[in-house]
Amino acid sequence: MKGSPPMRLSRNQPLLMGALIAVLLGTAWLFSRVLEMRFESGTVYPPYSTLRADPLGSKALYESLDRLPGMEVRQNFRSLEKLHGKVGETLVLLDLKPSTWVDGLVIKGKDLQRYAVEGGRVVMTLDGAGMGMARIGEEARQQRLEREKERQRKARKDKDKDGKEISDEDLKNLGLELPDSLAKVTGLEVSGGKFMLTSKGGKPLKKEEGLKLDDAKLPLWYSGTSLEVDEKVKADWKVLATVNGDPVMVEKSAGRGSMVVCTDSYFVSNEALLKEPAPEFLLWLMGGNSSTVIFDETHLGTKESPGIMALARRFRLHGFFVGGLLLFGLFVWQASSSLVPQRGSDRGDGSVSGQGATAGLVSLLRRGVSRRQLLSKCFEAWDKGALVKSPAMQRRMEEARVLLTQQAGERMSRGALRKGYAQLSAVLKSRAG
Numbered sequence: 001m002k003g004s005p006p007m008r009l010s011r012n013q014p015l016l017m018g019a020l021i022a023v024l025l026g027t028a029w030l031f032s033r034v035l036e037m038r039f040e041s042g043t044v045y046p047p048y049s050t051l052r053a054d055p056l057g058s059k060a061l062y063e064s065l066d067r068l069p070g071m072e073v074r075q076n077f078r079s080l081e082k083l084h085g086k087v088g089e090t091l092v093l094l095d096l097k098p099s100t101w102v103d104g105l106v107i108k109g110k111d112l113q114r115y116a117v118e119g120g121r122v123v124m125t126l127d128g129a130g131m132g133m134a135r136i137g138e139e140a141r142q143q144r145l146e147r148e149k150e151r152q153r154k155a156r157k158d159k160d161k162d163g164k165e166i167s168d169e170d171l172k173n174l175g176l177e178l179p180d181s182l183a184k185v186t187g188l189e190v191s192g193g194k195f196m197l198t199s200k201g202g203k204p205l206k207k208e209e210g211l212k213l214d215d216a217k218l219p220l221w222y223s224g225t226s227l228e229v230d231e232k233v234k235a236d237w238k239v240l241a242t243v244n245g246d247p248v249m250v251e252k253s254a255g256r257g258s259m260v261v262c263t264d265s266y267f268v269s270n271e272a273l274l275k276e277p278a279p280e281f282l283l284w285l286m287g288g289n290s291s292t293v294i295f296d297e298t299h300l301g302t303k304e305s306p307g308i309m310a311l312a313r314r315f316r317l318h319g320f321f322v323g324g325l326l327l328f329g330l331f332v333w334q335a336s337s338s339l340v341p342q343r344g345s346d347r348g349d350g351s352v353s354g355q356g357a358t359a360g361l362v363s364l365l366r367r368g369v370s371r372r373q374l375l376s377k378c379f380e381a382w383d384k385g386a387l388v389k390s391p392a393m394q395r396r397m398e399e400a401r402v403l404l405t406q407q408a409g410e411r412m413s414r415g416a417l418r419k420g421y422a423q424l425s426a427v428l429k430s431r432a433g
Contacts, residue, residue, distance in 0.1 A: 021329040028325075046300045048095035048125075048265055050075055055271035058094055058295070064273070065286065065293055072292045077304035080111040080296065085120025085257055090287040092123045093296045095265045100299055101126065101190060102183045107299050109185025117255030121287045124182075125265040126190060128223020187233035188250070188261060192225045202266070202276075205241040210251060212284075219278040221248060223264035260285065371412040375420055376404055382428070400427045 045052045050062035066073040076083065076091075083091065091112070100106045116122045183189060202220025207213065218241070226246035229237050233252075240260075241249040248263045266272050268282070286293050297303075369377055379400060386393070407420045 017329075017333045021332075024329075025325065045302060046095075048269065049297060049300050049302065050094075050295045051297070051302065053270065055269065055274075057270050058268050060270040060273045061268050061282065062295055064279075070291060074292075074294055076294050076296045077298060077302060080107060080115075080298065083111075083115055083294070085115035085118035085122075086292075087119035087256060088287075088290055089119070089292040089294065090121040090123060090290040091115055091294050091296060092286070093299055094125050094268055096124055096126050096182070096299065098127065098190070100182070102181050104181035104184070107182060109180045109182040112182070112259070113185050113254060116257035116259050119256035121257050121290065122259045123262075123285055123287075124260065125262045125268060126223070126225070128225050128264045128266070186259070186261065187230035188237070189228040189230070190225055190263065191228050191246075203243045205243060205248070207241050208239050210238045211240040211249075213281060217278060217280040219267035219272070219281055220276060221264050222266040223248065225263045227261065227263060371414075371417055372408065374412075374417065375407065375424060378421075379404060379424065396428055400424055403427060 045057070047056040048058050050058045053059045062073060062075070065071055085091070093107070093112075096107075112122050112124075202222040204215075205218045205221055207215065207218060211218075221243050226243070226248050227250055229247070229250070237250045237252045239247045239250055241247075249261070251258060251260045262285075267276070267278055272278075365374070383397065389397070403420075403424060407416075410416060410420075412420070
């Protein structure tokens with residue numbers, strides 16, 4: 001059975017471990033760089049996000065306003081419930097979807113109304129391509145509410161057997177009432193297909209009395225939707241612009257602030273600012289004299305997450321993570337090779353590799369028995385192993401002892417050792433049988 005060779009540490013192992021750590025760190029850096037490039041381009045964000053730099057984003061508008069002297073521009077990633085309107089502030093919500101407009105789940109209409117009443121200006125641009133589905137979304141919202149009412153009626157009927165009709169107030173007390181939607185709070189309904197776009201591009205706007213801008217400074221309209229104002233709030237809204245006689249931009253005063261709704265969002269995109277810029281209109285839309293413009297990103301799905309990484313970025317704990325990586329690398333290195341210098345007795349200079357039984361015996365004989373003593377030791381071992389010694393065998397053994405005595409005075413080279421071994425074997429075997 002062959003023994004296992006002892007484990008010996010390579011002198012190049014620290015270099016290999018350092019190279020491995022360098023490769024891992026390089027891979028992590030490359031991966032983070034690819035993610036950073038994607039986030040810089042903004043393709044991971046939804047259309048009309050101010051974080052998006054391609055034609056579908058609105059980053060150009062955000063950066064242009066930020067360069068104006070005396071104007072502060074920022075993005076909002078927190079819930080709209082936490083925002084409070086102030087005079088001189090404008091809250092901008094771009095590309096509102098049909099579901100967002102009618103269901104009240106993503107945006108509560110009362111939050112925007114409160115912001116305007118407190119003194120802020122609220123600007124909303126709609127997804128003109130998809131707003132034809134707004135009516136369907138409103139119907140779906142009402143159907144959900146009716147299903148919930150029916151479920152509560154059955155539950156109450158099974159409980160008290162009186163079959164009492166459940167009211168909207170009962171739903172509100174139970175916390176089951178759907179939040180007030182933008183459509184309900186504003187009294188505006190979005191209608192699609194009122195006019196068709198042609199291959200020539202957008203439709204020109206016809207301004208009304210409330211819009212104090214020249215026609216040449218107005219953008220073209222690429223939305224086929226228009227607004228219908230509820231009769232109850234018709235006096236509150238002022239029509240600013242129309243297309244083919246249908247309102248597409250309206251404004252109303254609310255407390256100390258105001259609210260503006262546009263049925264198109266194309267004019268705020270990066271592509272529009274390159275091909276068909278309307279800077280005077282955009283500046284007027286943002287409030288003109290506003291000192292602060294806030295672009296909301298939460299309704300587009302980009303929200304601030306209070307996770308560990310967010311806290312690390314906020315408190316600049318990058319060095320902590322780099323130190324953790326280095327500590328992990330040292331742990332792996334220590335697990336593979338000791339950082340403590342080896343003692344002299346632990347070094348592998350005098351170590352012997354594992355050998356088989358025969359090779360081990362030969363090595364032991366070479367180190368423990370000299371050439372002069374080798375034949376005598378072999379004869380003694382043979383003598384001890386012989387179980388039966390006949391008279392003839394004893395005579396042969398006496399002759400062997402005489403031969404060993406004669407060879408003891410000779411110089412034992414390898415050739416003489418082989419010759420002596422052959423003579424001794426011949427004496428013992430000649431008449432042993």
